[in-house]
Amino acid sequence: MSTALRPSACPGLLRIVPALDGGICRIKLTGGSINAAQAEAVASAAERFAGGVIEATNRANLQIRGIGSEQTALIDSLLAAGLGPSTAAGDDVRNLMLSPAAGIDRHMLFDTRALAQQILATLQSHERFHELSAKFAVQLDGGEALAMLEHPHDLWLSAAEQEGEQLLAFGLAGCPTDRPAGAVSLEQGHALVVAVLELFLDLARPDQTRMRHLLAEYPLAEFLARLAEQVRLKSISDWQRSPSPDVLHIGAHPQREIEYVYIGAVPPLGRLDPAMLRGAAQLAREFGDSSLRFTPWQSLLLPTVQKEQVPEVIRRLEQLGLLCKADQPLSRLIACTGSAGCAKGLADTKRDAVQLAALLPRHDQAVHLSGCRRSCAAAHVAPVTLLAVAPGHYDLYLRDAAQPGFGTLHAHNLTIEAVAALLDARSRSALDA
Structure with missing residues (x-):
C-alpha cells in the first residue's frame, strides 16, 4: 500500500x-x-x-x-x-x-x-x-x-x-x-x-x-x-434524542440476548500497557466472542459474556489493572498526555490526576485535566475542567451551557490539593441539599 x-x-x-x-x-x-x-x-x-x-x-x-x-x-x-x-x-x-x-x-x-x-x-x-x-x-x-x-x-x-x-x-x-x-x-x-x-x-x-x-x-x-435536490428529506416533528445514562460503559450490563451481558472496564486515564491489552484479548477469547470494543469514554467493552461468568471476568479484569466499578475515583477522571509527552502541556496532567483521585473518594462527576486549551483528551465539555496554567497548578471551570469553551471560570491557579478541597466541599454541599 x-x-x-x-x-x-x-x-x-x-x-x-x-x-x-x-x-x-x-x-x-x-x-x-x-x-x-x-x-x-x-x-x-x-x-x-x-x-x-x-x-x-x-x-x-x-x-x-x-x-x-x-x-x-x-x-x-x-x-x-x-x-x-x-x-x-x-x-x-x-x-x-x-x-x-x-x-x-x-x-x-x-x-x-x-x-x-x-x-x-x-x-x-x-x-x-x-x-x-x-x-x-x-x-x-x-x-x-x-x-x-x-x-x-x-x-x-x-x-x-x-x-x-x-x-x-x-x-x-x-x-x-x-x-x-x-x-x-x-x-x-x-x-x-x-x-x-x-x-x-x-x-x-x-x-x-x-x-x-x-x-x-x-x-x-x-x-x-x-x-x-439530491435526497428526499422528511420533516420530523417533536423528536428529541433522549440523553444516555453516564455509567453504562463500566461494569456488567444486559445485552439484547437475555443470556448475555457486556462488561465495561476503564484503563486508568485511558492508558493500557501490552500486558493489559493481551490479557483483555485472552478474556475475550475465553469468555466472550473473541472481540473487544473500545468506547468514546476511553474504556473497553468485553461483549457476549454469560451472566454466570461475570464475577470471574471482572475479577480477572481487575487483576490486569482495569477499573470495573463506577465509584472508583480514577474511573471518573480524564487527562491528556500532559507535559510528560507533549510540548504544549503546561503540567503533568496524568500524574496530577492520580494525585487528585486519591484525594477525591466521594466526588461523582467527571473531571477533565487538560494541559492546554486544545482539550485533546475530551471532545465534549466535562462537568469540571482543570486547565493547566503552570506545573501542578490549574484554573477550575464548571460546565455552563450559556458559556463557550470549558464553561464558567470558578477559581484560578489552584494546586491539586486546593482543587480536591474545593470539589469535596461542593460534593458535600450537594449531598446536604
Whole structure:
C-alpha cells in the first residue's frame, strides 16, 4: 500500500506524528471493534517498536505512543493484522462513530453496523472524500442506551420512529441531542451521507475544514434546500434524542440476548500497557466472542459474556489493572498526555490526576485535566475542567451551557490539593441539599 499522504498534524496508522515522548500512531477501529488477534498485534507492536504505551481515545480508537526509529516495521505489523484502510488516502477519513454496543444494545432501534460498513467503504473509495479534513467526523446513532451523545460531529444521524416508520433524523455541526435539521428514510441513510459530504466540498473554501466553519457564513436553510435536490428529506416533528445514562460503559450490563451481558472496564486515564491489552484479548477469547470494543469514554467493552461468568471476568479484569466499578475515583477522571509527552502541556496532567483521585473518594462527576486549551483528551465539555496554567497548578471551570469553551471560570491557579478541597466541599454541599 502506498503511504504517500498529505501533510497533517493528526496522527494516523500510516502517518506517525512526533511528540516529546516519541512518535504517535493512531489506529482507527471500525465501530470501535477489534478482534482478539488484532488486539494482540497492537500489544506486540507497542512492545517491539515503541515505549509500550497504548491509549484508548475519545473517538473509540487506539493509539501507540513513544514510537522510535522502526516506524515502517510498526506500520507493516498493523497492516498485516488487518487494521489499516482499504486505500492509503482513505485512512484520514475513517471518522465514523457508532455506539460501542451497536448490534447488542437492548434499546437500539436498528443495528447500525451494516450501514456503517457501507459508509466507511464509500469514504475510503470515493477519491473526492479524501479532500476532507482528518478531523471531519460523522456519527451514526441507532438509539442505543450506551451512546456518547455529547461529542459534536460535522454530520450526525440518529434512529427515530414517526408514525410507524423508521427514520434517520440528522443534524449538522452538533450532537444528536440537538434539534434535527430533518430526516430521511432508513434506506436513504447512505445517500444522505454522500450528498452532505459532496455538498460540503462544493461549498466550503479550503480554510473551512469543518461544517461549523461553513455554516457560520452559509445559511443552513440554503444548505438544506440544496441537499433536498439530491435526497428526499422528511420533516420530523417533536423528536428529541433522549440523553444516555453516564455509567453504562463500566461494569456488567444486559445485552439484547437475555443470556448475555457486556462488561465495561476503564484503563486508568485511558492508558493500557501490552500486558493489559493481551490479557483483555485472552478474556475475550475465553469468555466472550473473541472481540473487544473500545468506547468514546476511553474504556473497553468485553461483549457476549454469560451472566454466570461475570464475577470471574471482572475479577480477572481487575487483576490486569482495569477499573470495573463506577465509584472508583480514577474511573471518573480524564487527562491528556500532559507535559510528560507533549510540548504544549503546561503540567503533568496524568500524574496530577492520580494525585487528585486519591484525594477525591466521594466526588461523582467527571473531571477533565487538560494541559492546554486544545482539550485533546475530551471532545465534549466535562462537568469540571482543570486547565493547566503552570506545573501542578490549574484554573477550575464548571460546565455552563450559556458559556463557550470549558464553561464558567470558578477559581484560578489552584494546586491539586486546593482543587480536591474545593470539589469535596461542593460534593458535600450537594449531598446536604
